[in-house]
Amino acid sequence: MTADIWLSLPPDELEDLPPVAGAGYRYRYWNGGPDFPADPAECVFYTYPYLQPAEISVRVLSEMTSLRVIQTLSAGTDHLAPGLASLHPGVRLCNAKGVHDASTAELALALTLASLRALPSFVRGQDAEEWRAGFYPSLADKSVLIVGYGSIGAAIEDRLAPFECARVARVARAARTTARGEVHGLADVPSLLPNADVVILSTPLTERTKGLVDAEFLAQMKDGALLVNVARGQVVDTQALLAEVTTGRITAALDVTDPEPLPSGHPLWHAPGVLISPHVGGSTSAFRPRAERLLIRQIARFVAGEPLDNLVLTTE
Known part of the structure; x- marks a missing residue:
């Protein structure tokens, strides 16, 4: 019996895509459009469409009764949570670790530099034909x-290295030691915040990190500090952030917001000291070649019955 591998990138555009017909599989192309390329019940490997509305892309999961693997092209998998409960046990969920590292790190650095060096003010000055000279951080x-x-x-951190930072502290879910030094656990955040001039959020959205940056977190940041969020909007309590930036005590650069997209009229748009980009951390020219390499590697492993990379969870 032949089963389907659904790809959200056109198979004929993927060089080195492994031949699968001999192993009993067919490639199907679907990027979240209204019509399915085949019966979802015959899909065993599902590449979740990137940057497409979740309404269709998640809902189809309930019809994928033969599904064995979900491969996202995003680093986070929180958007899939509503559909996982409809899956049978044993489905492996893999994320796109490595695909967005370069793009998102570039934007984190760009937002940091733009905010510190007042680039938004210079753009507004150019529009107004004003020469806004001064002394900037x-x-x-x-x-x-x-x-x-x-x-x-x-x-x-790789991209921060040439900028002569006084110190870079690192926080992850669990403490560990790397070649670069100590990585603190989340419990250490309160003791680290008062010494940080720039706080960059790049954590996945989980139950533990949702609302992590609340009023207490922000109050522990030093006066004049910059908060940069390239993680998920819900990691930050928007009302708490508005309360702080409105006073001018801290500033923020946000690639993600809560709500998102940020609606017209929302106070974040015009909050003092806030720079907003429209969730473009991963959507650059660097995405496609890295996504292609990931898919080719994962499908080759799947067809050969080998362990998959980037396994996040297996449904129960």
Whole structure:
């Protein structure tokens, strides 16, 4: 019996995609459109469409009665939570660890530099034909705290290295030691915040990190500190953040917000000291080649019956 591998990138555009017909599989292309390419019940490997509305992409999971693997093209998998309960036991969920490291780390650094060096003000000055000279903060000699030290957090630190930061502290779910030094657990965050000039959030959204950056967290940040969020909007309590930035005590650069997309008229749009980008951490020219390499590798492993990379969970 032949089973289907659903890809959200066109198979004929993927060089080196392993031949699967001899192993009893067929490739199907579906990127979240209204019509399915085949019967979802025959799908065994599902590549979750990237940057597509979840309404269809998640709902189809309940019809995938033969499913064995879900491969996302995003680093996070929180958006899949509503559909996992409909799956039978034994389905492996794999994320796109490594695909977005370069892009997201670039944006984290860009947001940090733009905020510190007042680039938004310069753009507004250019629009108004105003020469806004002055003395502005530098990233050099700043202490940076990275909250969420997975592959993206490590890539952010890679890009901080040439900027002469005074110190980089790292936080992950569990404490450990790396070649670069100590990685603190989440419980250490309160003791690290008062010394951080820049706090960069790159943690996945979990029950433990949802609302992590609340009023207490923000109150522990030092005066004049910058909060940079390239994680998920719900990691930050929006009302608590608004209360702090409105006073001018801290500033923020946000690639993600809660709610998202940020609706017209929301106070975050015009809050003082806030720079917003529209969740574009991963959507760059670096995405496609890395996504292709991941899919080719994962499918080759799947067809050969080998362990898959980036396993997040197996349904029970």
